[in-house]
Amino acid sequence: MPVINSIAALEPEMREWRRWLHRNPELQFDLPKTAGFVAEKLRAFGVDEIHEGIAQTGIVAIIKGRGPGPTIGLRADMDALPIHEASGVEHASETPGKMHACGHDGHTTMLLGAAKYLAETRNFSGRVALIFQPAEEGGGGGEVMVREGIMDRFEIAQVYGIHNAPNFAEGAFYTTPGPIMAAVDTFHIDITGKGGHGAMPHETRDPIVAALGIGQAIQTIVSRNHYALDELVVSVTQIHAGTADNIVPGTAYLGGTVRTFDPVVQDMVERRLSEIAAGQGASYGVSAICRYERGYPATVNDAERARFAAEVAADVVGAARVTPDAGREMGAEDFSYMLNARPGAYLFLGAGPGPVLHHPEYDFNDAVAPVGASFFARAVEMAQPL
Template identity: 85%
Template sequence: MPVINSIAAMEPEMREWRRWLHRNPELQFDLPKTAGFVADKLRDFGITEIHEGIATSGIVAIIEGQGDGPTIGLRADMDALPILEASGVEHASETRGKMHACGHDGHTTMLLGAAKYLAETRNFRGRVALIFQPAEEGGGGGAVMVDEGVMDRFDIEQVYGIHNAPNFAEGEFFTTPGPIMAAVDTFHIDITGKGGHGAMPHDTKDPIVAALGIGQAIQTIVSRNHYALDELVVSITQIHTGTADNIIPGTAYLEGTVRTFDPQVQDMVERRLRQIVEGQAASYDVAATCRYERGYPATVNDADKAAFAAKVAADVVGADKVTPDSPKEMGAEDFSYMLNVRPGAYLFLGAGPGPVLHHPEFDFNDTIAPLGASFFARMVETAQPV
């Protein structure tokens, strides 16, 4: 079964939807225009059961198939990023400082395309739950939707999601059984010393020297406290301190990210961060505190569902364009919360060469939208055949 012909014929229409969404980016849970656009399209498709306002701006729409059967969930994220767009495309963001730099406009479009087809054909048993989620980019909208009971409320038995993948072969699918994306944590380190004149450091307690020492020591967590063949990333991503060349400041701040797959490794990193901060602070005669925030858990595919998803993808694009056991990656996704409560799978869809995700010049490749929509539709028809 190749790309569904009626969905392929929808490509110009889907491009219009996607580019409207791209011009109108919104952040986190505050998605009135985006959610309104999605709900209007769903009504245009003849879908009558549309539940709005879940997790503030999320939507779950139900399409009834032919006869009794289970409910399968399909998810797309809708939110953009706080980035100043520099793509130069005609459909660039019209809201300064906000842009769809991760392709969520494309993900929403793919699910809308599948929704239109499924609402017209209804060639499946049971029901489809179309999950349009807010706040993937740091807000944990997936967790909020789960906490608000969408899986139980709509009796969803399994759930699937797709993410576009720049610089992977265009039109190829990638997934894997088990962990596919990492857990993400954030650490915050506040250092308080004693400021003074840059020419008289002996009268100060320099937080910059302490920050440098702490930063260097943190690098030993991966190199000296962790088994080299297990996946772990610890990166310092922000350092803020100082105001002038002749002033030693009184405070410094460090922030960073931790990416893991094993909860025991998470525990080790948190423990070592606190020990390093405490010990280094004492050695530099400053005060320092470490705040460690647990973020999205690892995204873990159900092995059977991942194999099934790979088979469906092969039906759409051909087996030679599907990698069913791709390497896991250190990015993170709040689809993990949905997979924590229901079996399912997360897949990547290659978008071809171009700027990476979260880059100010990024733009979703519209030619892959019919592939993603066809995958979603075939997933339903194959999982719940009439």
């Protein structure tokens, strides 16, 4: 079966929804307009239940099938990013400094398209729980929704999610059993020395020199402290110090990101960062303290559900356009919390050529929205047939 005909016919309407969402981006948990738009559409579709205010602005909507059975969860994220849009499109963000640079407007649209179809046809048993999640971009909205009990409250047995993938073949699907995205942690290193006149550095304890030494030493964690075939990223992404060219500052700061799949590797990186900061700091006569913050865990697909998801994708776009063992990547996703709570799978949907995610010129490709919506709809019908 290709893209569902009635969903394909929805493409002009879905494009309108998506572009309204794109013009009206909101951040993290503060999504009153976005959540209101979603709830309004769900009511118009005739879903059976709408539960609002979960994780502040999240929504879970229930559609009942034509017979008894379990509940399958489908998730879309709704929040935008704090980026000033430079796409130049007619439907560009109307809020300076905020834009849908990751395609969550498209993800929401895909789930709305599936909701409309499923509410009209109900060719499945049991129930479907439509999960519209806030705060994927750093707020951990997925964790909050799980912590607030959506899996038990709505008796969700399995759960699926999709992310668009620019510069992958348009309309093709990619997934993998086991880990598909990395855990993400953040480190902060605060360096305290002794400031003074730039012409008399011998009277100071220069935190900038120490910061440079620490930044260089951190590179040895990947090159010398772990097995070369284990995936690991440790990136210094921030260095801040100083206010003028003739002043040695008293403090400096380094920060960055860590991406791992193995908790043992994660523990090693946390330990080595503290050791390197303290040791390098001492060698330069300064204090260097590392604060390590654990973020989203690795996104791990259930092997059987990943296989099923690939079958569903093949049903929609054909087996030749599905890669069921695409491997893992070092990005991160808070859908991981939902997969930790229930078995399920996460997939990537190719969006064709264009700017990458989180780029100010990015725009979701509306042509793939019916493909994603058809995947969601067929996942329900194939998992819970009448």
